[in-house]
Amino acid sequence: MTENTNNSRPITFHVTRYNPESDRKPYIKSYTVPVRAGMTVLDGLHYIKENLDPTLAWRFSCRMGVCGSCGMLLNGHPTLACNTQILHIADTDLTVGPLPNFEIIRDLVPDLMTMFEKHRSINPHIVRTDEKELNTPEGEFYQTPEQLEKFLQFTYCIKCGCCMGACPTLATDVHYLGPMPLAAAERYDNDSRDDGWRDRHQLTGSAHGAFRCHYAGECSRVCPKGVDPARAIQHLKRQLVLDYLHLARKKKPCAMLHGPGEGKLLANIPAAPAKTV
Amino acid sequence: MRETKYWTWHMTAGVVILFLLGLHMLIMHVGGVSTSFAPYSGEATSKANSLFRDSKLFFTVTYIFLLGIALYHGLYGLRTILFELTLKPVVEKSITFVLTITGLGLFVLGTWAAIATHAIALSGARG
Amino acid sequence: MAEMKRHDNRLGLWGWLGGGRWGVERHAYILHRLTGLAILLYFLMHIVVTSLRASGKYMWIEGHVLHQPVFRFGEYLVFAAFAYHAFNGIRLVLVELGLAVGKPIEPIYPYKTSLNVQRPLLISMMVLAGIFLLLGSFEFLGVGK
Numbered sequence: 001m002t003e004n005t006n007n008s009r010p011i012t013f014h015v016t017r018y019n020p021e022s023d024r025k026p027y028i029k030s031y032t033v034p035v036r037a038g039m040t041v042l043d044g045l046h047y048i049k050e051n052l053d054p055t056l057a058w059r060f061s062c063r064m065g066v067c068g069s070c071g072m073l074l075n076g077h078p079t080l081a082c083n084t085q086i087l088h089i090a091d092t093d094l095t096v097g098p099l100p101n102f103e104i105i106r107d108l109v110p111d112l113m114t115m116f117e118k119h120r121s122i123n124p125h126i127v128r129t130d131e132k133e134l135n136t137p138e139g140e141f142y143q144t145p146e147q148l149e150k151f152l153q154f155t156y157c158i159k160c161g162c163c164m165g166a167c168p169t170l171a172t173d174v175h176y177l178g179p180m181p182l183a184a185a186e187r188y189d190n191d192s193r194d195d196g197w198r199d200r201h202q203l204t205g206s207a208h209g210a211f212r213c214h215y216a217g218e219c220s221r222v223c224p225k226g227v228d229p230a231r232a233i234q235h236l237k238r239q240l241v242l243d244y245l246h247l248a249r250k251k252k253p254c255a256m257l258h259g260p261g262e263g264k265l266l267a268n269i270p271a272a273p274a275k276t277v
Numbered sequence: 278m279r280e281t282k283y284w285t286w287h288m289t290a291g292v293v294i295l296f297l298l299g300l301h302m303l304i305m306h307v308g309g310v311s312t313s314f315a316p317y318s319g320e321a322t323s324k325a326n327s328l329f330r331d332s333k334l335f336f337t338v339t340y341i342f343l344l345g346i347a348l349y350h351g352l353y354g355l356r357t358i359l360f361e362l363t364l365k366p367v368v369e370k371s372i373t374f375v376l377t378i379t380g381l382g383l384f385v386l387g388t389w390a391a392i393a394t395h396a397i398a399l400s401g402a403r404g
Numbered sequence: 405m406a407e408m409k410r411h412d413n414r415l416g417l418w419g420w421l422g423g424g425r426w427g428v429e430r431h432a433y434i435l436h437r438l439t440g441l442a443i444l445l446y447f448l449m450h451i452v453v454t455s456l457r458a459s460g461k462y463m464w465i466e467g468h469v470l471h472q473p474v475f476r477f478g479e480y481l482v483f484a485a486f487a488y489h490a491f492n493g494i495r496l497v498l499v500e501l502g503l504a505v506g507k508p509i510e511p512i513y514p515y516k517t518s519l520n521v522q523r524p525l526l527i528s529m530m531v532l533a534g535i536f537l538l539l540g541s542f543e544f545l546g547v548g549k
Contacts, residue, residue, distance in 0.1 A: 020409040100419065103410035111410060153508035168433065171419020173361040205281040212361060214436070215499050217429035217519045226511025231518035238502035241288075244281045288500070291493050299490065306483055306540045324462045331457075344451065351444040358437060383451045390455035397458070 008034035011090050013044060015056065016097040018104050026104060028095075029053075033086075041081040041096065042070055045108075058108035065224060068160030072108055073097035078165035080224045099165035112161050118177050119159070122185040122203055127196025128253060142257040147192040154187035154232050156225045163219030163229050175208040179219035179229035182210055186232035189239065195253040197239075205240045213237070283353060290350040297343040304330075332398035337391050344387040348380045429519060432526065436492050439485035446482045480544040484537055491533035495525050 010032050018026035031052050033044045042060055049056050060070040063082045070081040075089050078099055086094060102110035128134055163179035164170055170178050177185075185204045189197040204210045213233045220230040242248040304314045305321050315321040316329060330336040359372055421434060453463055453470065464470040498504040504525050505518035 018411055020411070026411055026413075098413060100413050100415045102413055104413050105408070105410060110413065150508060153511055156511055168420045168430070169361055171415035172363060172417060174363045174414070176361070201281075202278060205278045207280045207360065209280065211280050211284040212357075213500075214433050215429060215496065216433040217427060217517075220517040220519055221427050223515070223517075226513065226515030226517065228508070228511070228515075228517040231505045231508065234500055234505045234518070235502040235508075237284075237500050240278075240281045241285050241501065244278065244285055288497055292497060295490055295493065298486065302483065302486060302540070306543045320466075322464055324465050327457065327462065327465075347447060348451075351440070351447055354440050355444055358441070379448075383448065386455050387451045390458040393458035 011035045014095045068158030071160040071162045078162040101170045118181040124184045141193040151187045151190040166218035166222040176212045183229035183232035186236040192254040290346040328398045331394040337395040340391045352376045439489040487533045487537040491529040495529045
């Protein structure tokens with residue numbers, strides 16, 4: 001595919017269009033785009049907007065799979081438009097739709113607010129009881145690399161909503177928290193600095209929490225960052241069950257490591273060399 | 278956290294059913310597993326074999342036990358599926374009520390039948 | 405901000421059953437639901453029918469209404485559903501208690517997920533379900549009699 005760089009191939013984009021002011025429901029409109037090797041779906045949409053139809057609306061920002069704005073349904077798969085090369089997924093036709101399981105604001109723009117509200121509800125931040133230290137910090141919270149690895153994978157989430165679009169439970173259950181907020185809950189529950197897991201468990205263990213996940217695995221399959229929300233949710237379920245059975249290991253938020261000079265140095269660390277300048 | 282409780286027992290029930298219903302299926306439908314559960318000739322589900330099992334206290338007790346946990350596992354599973362349809366709270370409450378009544382009703386019926394047949398089988402065996 | 409008209413793009417029941425080109429775990433999830441519902445339907449009727457034996461009615465034995473081939477075949481389907489539901493259930497218990505999905509890893513493209521970790525378990529459970537079903541088939545289909 002790479003040797004064809006100068007030649008373009010016509011690919012028909014079947015794009016979902018919806019204007020809330022004039023359309024009763026979404027419809028499909030087709031555009032033919034000359035596609036060169038290396039062009040992403042986002043490039044194709046830009047081509048349509050600049051050359052064929054300036055009214056087309058979608059959301060994007062960084063163009064490099066970091067911001068999570070351009071989550072779309074490409075050939076039936078929720079994924080990032082900027083991260084997907086057209087010729088990798090299409091020979092002649094490509095369907096481009098908005099992420100499912102959200103309301104459509106216009107064309108390819110889903111309303112992600114429902115996801116963000118659910119995300120906010122699980123306290124996606126480190127919660128501690130020592131207010132004084134949080135407001136006037138005197139040192140760092142100690143965390144080993146091993147403790148970090150327990151949740152590091154789940155921190156790579158960019159909140160693009162692809163997992164929410166792929167989840168079968170969210171297809172019918174409006175109140176289900178969904179893969180992204182639940183993975184975020186697991187991420188903070190497992191953070192050794194955090195002390196807010198009890199409150200989070202109230203929500204993640206509720207009727208529309210982690211137990212509405214039945215491991216269809218779609219969220220992990222579509223995640224463009226390899227976050228694996230399904231894994232996070234299963235670990236969360238185990239924690240909820242152990243907690244209910246009073247078998248969970250007692251967790252205490254990690255201790256604070258005080259400022260420089262107050263920690264104990266290891267004996268075998270050589271002294272710093274003398275300054276040369 | 279109520280859901281955590283329900284779900285934990287749903288899973289536990291599933292594991293118990295795996296063994297008891299597995300045994301049930303082996304006796305009934307996988308022939309030649311053991312003749313000690315179906316000593317009479319013909320099918321394992323024949324009346325003679327049925328009465329033989331009903332005369333054993335082990336079977337009566339396990340039937341009732343399996344009945345209870347299987348009803349819980351099945352009806353909770355159905356409730357899970359229905360609750361994922363985004364229903365109104367009043368509908369959800371009604372479903373829980375109806376499923377609970379159905380479960381209890383069938384449990385009483387099954388328990389009565391298991392005990393009654395146990396008595397019949399025993400009297401038959403004696404007489 | 406004024407309330408704008410929106411289109412609800414929720415997939416509904418279609419989202420359970422399909423909605424795209426999905427993976428094997430998605431199909432396992434659908435089949436687990438369908439077999440569960442089928443077994444439950446059978447089970448509720450089974451309780452009533454077998455309870456009638458207390459009043460001397462053995463409706464399933466030879467010469468009675470439920471001994472007809474159509475009901476025998478129906479029972480065979482329930483047995484098949486049980487074989488699947490039971491063995492897939494073993495996988496689900498292990499997976500949903502976080503025992504078969506692996507520990508969090510550094511995501512490096514091409515991403516390996518928990519789906520890859522539990523896939524061998526899924527395959528072995530399906531093989532075992534197949535063997536169990538085969539054993540039962542001899543009885544139901546009257547082979548070896």
